[in-house]
Amino acid sequence: MLFPVNLSFVLLPKGMPRGDMAKPLLGRRNMESNPDLAPAAGRTVGILGSGDFARSLATRLVYSGFQVVVGSRNPKRCAGLFPSAAEVTGQADAAKKTDVIFVAVFREHYSTLSDLTDVLAGKILVDVSNNTEINHHKESNAEYLASLFPACTVVKGFNVISAWTLQSGPRDGNKQVLICCDNQEAKRTVAEIAQVMGFTPVDMGSLSSACEMENIPLRLLPAWKIPVFLALGLFLCFYTYNFIRQVLHPYIWEQKNKFYKIPVEVVNSTLPCVAYVMLSLVYLPGVLAASFQLHYGTKYRRFPDWLDQWLQHRKQIGLLSFFCAALHAVYSLCLPMRRSHRYQLINAAVKQSTLGFIALVVSTLHTLTFGWTRAFDENQYKFYLPPSYTLTLLVPCTVILAKIFFHLPCIHQRLRRIRNGWEKGRYVKFTLPSATGEYSSGESSSNV
Missing domain, CATH: 3.40.50.720 (NAD(P)-binding Rossmann-like Domain)
Incomplete structure (x- = not known):
């Protein structure tokens, strides 16, 4: 061309x-x-x-x-x-x-x-x-x-x-x-x-x-290279993990041939895991960025390059999460309802919004409800490997707990001051919106 x-x-x-x-x-x-x-x-x-x-x-x-x-x-x-x-x-x-x-x-x-x-x-x-x-x-x-x-x-x-x-x-x-x-x-x-x-x-x-x-x-799609490789990497990891549990384990321990699950059921149980983790990775860099700002007490310190790149790719990661969830819905139509409902996850968020975080919370609650009894069933630990949904809970639970922590009044107030220009160790005039929507000026220092 x-x-x-x-x-x-x-x-x-x-x-x-x-x-x-x-x-x-x-x-x-x-x-x-x-x-x-x-x-x-x-x-x-x-x-x-x-x-x-x-x-x-x-x-x-x-x-x-x-x-x-x-x-x-x-x-x-x-x-x-x-x-x-x-x-x-x-x-x-x-x-x-x-x-x-x-x-x-x-x-x-x-x-x-x-x-x-x-x-x-x-x-x-x-x-x-x-x-x-x-x-x-x-x-x-x-x-x-x-x-x-x-x-x-x-x-x-x-x-x-x-x-x-x-x-x-x-x-x-x-x-x-x-x-x-x-x-x-x-x-x-x-x-x-x-x-x-x-x-x-x-x-x-x-x-x-x-x-x-x-x-x-x-x-070709320069902003999508990293998110696409991330999604493919997660898919391969979870697919291999589910293959070992759902196909290889029955074949070795029970002499049952379940290789027919490879093209549909194993893929269908992998896609929601990828979508769930990808949705969590949309919000994790925001948590890390807030942690950096709280640690250094300023918003003017540059983030590390890897975090800066991560923040710039959140939109693409969210869209790929939605794409994996949509593929999961298509694959679910190929399975009986009694099988497909086990892996359904709510993932309708494609951008950084309250709706997206609500989807993450609801998905986490759904996964916890689905796997609570199975988490204590030793038969679920094939080759001593925990069920795949327990692995997917690690990042989402970390993000949700961190979000709750950052919304505590004392932490939220300090973080808001930092993002309005306050710096640790310096007296800086800043303006914060009041409850009535009006702005009030004040002074702050590292002792506040």
């Missing part, structure tokens, strides 16, 4: 309305509130290339109020693919008519632009390309383009925006446009264009950041 791919690009016949795409993203009121953007809206912008991304980019620029000139090696053949308001001409002519040019061609075709070296001198080239593999080349595409055209100013940008987002507008996709360049003025110019198009420009620094920017579209 060299460019953000448009899998559903539809060419509309001339005269057919294009819906919201025909409306500029910034109206007159936005221009009045941002007078600095008005000059950018009427400027001429060039595009070198005639692929899907180039067509989507030209369409969005036209409907955002820009004059667009498209440079193509076959202008007559490609003219009908672009909006009628866009001028489609040869590459040399397009390069002469504008100072800002989007280079929407493949990296291996950069050398074909060598004939335009003199025409492109002193202009701003916006490189929108991506690679097929992470770190496929020693240098980024933008740096390579800059080495081919040293007289130009190369800006890396728009590579994380898909062609579909350009067609549908930023409301249906990521609004952020990452931009990097060694020239601040060129970076500001491209940022203004992105703003007029309705996107949010993000300054990524110098052109050396282009390599990292080009790797972003190639990473």
Whole structure:
């Protein structure tokens, strides 16, 4: 994938309305509130290339109020693919008519632009390309383009925006446009264009950041990597544990063949365990963070990296917990009701909320009620291994007890002061909400 791919690009016949795409993203009121953007809206912008991304980019620029000139090696053949308001001409002519040019061609075709070296001198080239593999080349595409055209100013940008987002507008996709360049003025110019198009420009620094920017579209769900591996690890652990108890133990001690349980029953008894523990892991980092704040007496001390990463992945962990619970419900439909009801756990929380913690408490009560009598039955300890539900209770019970501890008036008050700016060993003015909803100021010290 060299460019953000448009899998559903539809060419509309001339005269057919294009819906919201025909409306500029910034109206007159936005221009009045941002007078600095008005000059950018009427400027001429060039595009070198005639692929899907180039067509989507030209369409969005036209409907955002820009004059667009498209440079193509076959202008007559490609003219009908672009909006009628866009001028489609040869590459040399397009390069002469504008100072800002989007280079929407493949990296291996950069050398074909060598004939335009003199025409492109002193202009701003916006490189929108991506690679097929992470770190496929020693240098980024933008740096390579800059080495081919040293007289130009190369800006890396728009590579994380898909062609579909350009067609549908930023409301249906990521609004952020990452931009990097060694020239601040060129970076500001491209940022203004992105703003007029309705996107949010993000300054990524110098052109050396282009390599990292080009790797972003190639990473599959980067925020999900750790949670997914965590869920898979827990699943393998609990599956192995349940396999030993439910299949291997009867086979060795009773000579009973229960391998038929492997695809359904063992999986069905594993999924709620994973969902239950994952739901507990959503709230455990909050408990640890509160413990750190109470220990150091301040909120300004940085958490360890592992805890900081854990806190950032709580949403994904909660969603995976819900996914495992949903799979458990599906698997339960494959079993008789008398079997499936034994493993049902309530897990409807997908975000950090009171509802999620209530689900954790109810699940814990359900598990304790279900396993109370079995916990004292020696026949349940196969190979001297306790039932799987007793293992799942360790983390949830720890979280619930810690939550109760932190809600004790003396601990809760101290923790609330810390989170409002109070620091141990220092006199700090802070403001706390009163019972009536009003705020009162006061002073505190380590003796309070």
